[in-house]
Amino acid sequence: MKPSRNRNSGGDALPSAPELPAHGWSTDETLARLEALRRDDVRWKDGRVFSLAYFATPDAHDLATEAYRRFSGENALNVDAFPSLRVMQSDVLAIVARWLAAPASARGFFSSGGTESILMALKAARDQFRHDKTRPNVVLPASAHAAFEKAGAYFGIEMRRVPVRDDWRADALAMRAAADDQTVMFVASAPQYPQGVVDPVADIAALALERGVNCHVDACMGGVTLPYLERLGVSLPSWNFVVDGVTSISVDLHKFGYTAKGASVIMYRTGELRSHQAFVTDNWLGGFYGSSGVLGTKSGGPIAAAWAVLHHLGDDGYLRVTREARDTAMAIAAHVRAHPQLTLRAEPDATLVCIGAAPDTTLDIFAVADTLAARGWYVDRQQPPPSIHLTVNAVHADTYREFLCDLDAAVAEVAARAAKGEAGAYGTLE
Numbered sequence: 120m121k122p123s124r125n126r127n128s129g130g131d132a133l134p135s136a137p138e139l140p141a142h143g144w145s146t147d148e149t150l151a152r153l154e155a156l157r158r159d160d161v162r163w164k165d166g167r168v169f170s171l172a173y174f175a176t177p178d179a180h181d182l183a184t185e186a187y188r189r190f191s192g193e194n195a196l197n198v199d200a201f202p203s204l205r206v207m208q209s210d211v212l213a214i215v216a217r218w219l220a221a222p223a224s225a226r227g228f229f230s231s232g233g234t235e236s237i238l239m240a241l242k243a244a245r246d247q248f249r250h251d252k253t254r255p256n257v258v259l260p261a262s263a264h265a266a267f268e269k270a271g272a273y274f275g276i277e278m279r280r281v282p283v284r285d286d287w288r289a290d291a292l293a294m295r296a297a298a299d300d301q302t303v304m305f306v307a308s309a310p311q312y313p314q315g316v317v318d319p320v321a322d323i324a325a326l327a328l329e330r331g332v333n334c335h336v337d338a339c340m341g342g343v344t345l346p347y348l349e350r351l352g353v354s355l356p357s358w359n360f361v362v363d364g365v366t367s368i369s370v371d372l373h374k375f376g377y378t379a380k381g382a383s384v385i386m387y388r389t390g391e392l393r394s395h396q397a398f399v400t401d402n403w404l405g406g407f408y409g410s411s412g413v414l415g416t417k418s419g420g421p422i423a424a425a426w427a428v429l430h431h432l433g434d435d436g437y438l439r440v441t442r443e444a445r446d447t448a449m450a451i452a453a454h455v456r457a458h459p460q461l462t463l464r465a466e467p468d469a470t471l472v473c474i475g476a477a478p479d480t481t482l483d484i485f486a487v488a489d490t491l492a493a494r495g496w497y498v499d500r501q502q503p504p505p506s507i508h509l510t511v512n513a514v515h516a517d518t519y520r521e522f523l524c525d526l527d528a529a530v531a532e533v534a535a536r537a538a539k540g541e542a543g544a545y546g547t548l549e
């Protein structure tokens with residue numbers, strides 16, 4: 120199936136209206152049309168979507184929605200006007216700092232998402248070294264997120280991608296060879312998205328120390344989950360500020376923080392490092408203008424939702440939902456490992472599972488994804504190599520057994536028909 124599944128197929132009741140109504144619609148009519156529009160959307164709250172959305176509990180979801188609603192019109196562009204948002208942002212940053220084992224010197228900003236957090240870390244590094252590194256580059260593994268490419272394209276920073284090792288983890292030795300005197304940053308992911316493994320952060324941070332440059336850890340996926348996995352006894356390499364040389368870390372709260380979309384944190388080891396992110400000007404007719412990140416106007420909705428969900432789930436809640444997600448991911452991994460026609464690309468370090476066709480088969484894994492879609496399951500498709508990707512979260516604890524039955528059936532069906540599928544896309548251009 121093509122990734123254009125979200126479009127209203129139109130035709131019957133309540134089609135969308137591509138023009139401003141001459142007479143405004145009533146609340147009821149408008150809401151009815153909104154509900155009609157979402158008819159073809161994936162059903163993520165039912166636990167049938169392994170990508171794009173996260174669901175801890177109905178209570179946490181409802182609370183996030185309510186907090187968002189109450190603060191959606193508030194504007195964190197100026198927290199002098201909204202001291203509530205100043206307090207919420209600083210509380211959220213303090214909580215995240217503990218997860219990251221950040222030192223007392225650490226300072227961060229609340230951002231709109233992983234992409235903004237990453238963009239800002241790279242922009243800060245470029246500006247920090249602008250005097251002696253005028254053709255800046257960043258050395259990063261091939262597995263690092265697409266957002267780094269975006270940052271490079273936006274800010275004129277060369278992205279030096281280095282192939283990963285056979286185990287999909289970053290190759291620190293090869294990264295060392297790719298760096299030069301224009302390198303401003305090395306990147307590690309915890310975990311990387313495609314195969315779900317944690318890079319050797321300490322080895323990569325050591326490269327940064329050696330050159331006196333920055334090391335960013337992309338913990339957009341793992342920033343909330345890894346601290347709890349460690350407490351659950353999962354053995355992981357060091358990945359946060361306990362590692363000397365790590366200068367910044369990105370953590371998405373709208374992923375495994377289970378809050379509403381538009382919530383991430385970019386944390387720096389010191390306020391000095393963070394200072395290169397912020398923007399100020401008075402070179403216009405409107406007076407002094409300062410802003411922390413890409414946004415100008417910054418809705419209070421995501422901030423209030425994040426503050427609410429963090430406090431509502433609490434430490435015990437995050438431990439519980441992390442255990443649920445992890446147990447589910449490991450059960451899926453065990454099933455795939457034992458399946459003669461499937462292969463597990465890597466043992467999951469966290470809660471991401473990457474599945475390919477076993478090397479001695481002709482199975483088309485994207486056709487398996489198509490067949491799963493026909494049965495109401497939405498999985499990510501990625502390459503190279505062609506794979507199905509599952510972002511397993513707490514919601515799947517109740518649905519994964521049914522998923523595995525359908526996975527087996529889909530594999531059998533595709534093998535019998537020798538069906539072919541299409542790759543799809545992680546992000547679209549609309």
Ligand SMILES: *Cc1c(COP(=O)(O)O)cnc(C)c1O
Nearest residue numbers: 232233234264266312337339340
């Ligand atoms: C999701 C993700 C990002 C990008 O975050 P967005 O919130 O989608 O902007 C970056 N890195 C990793 C590892 C991610 O999983």
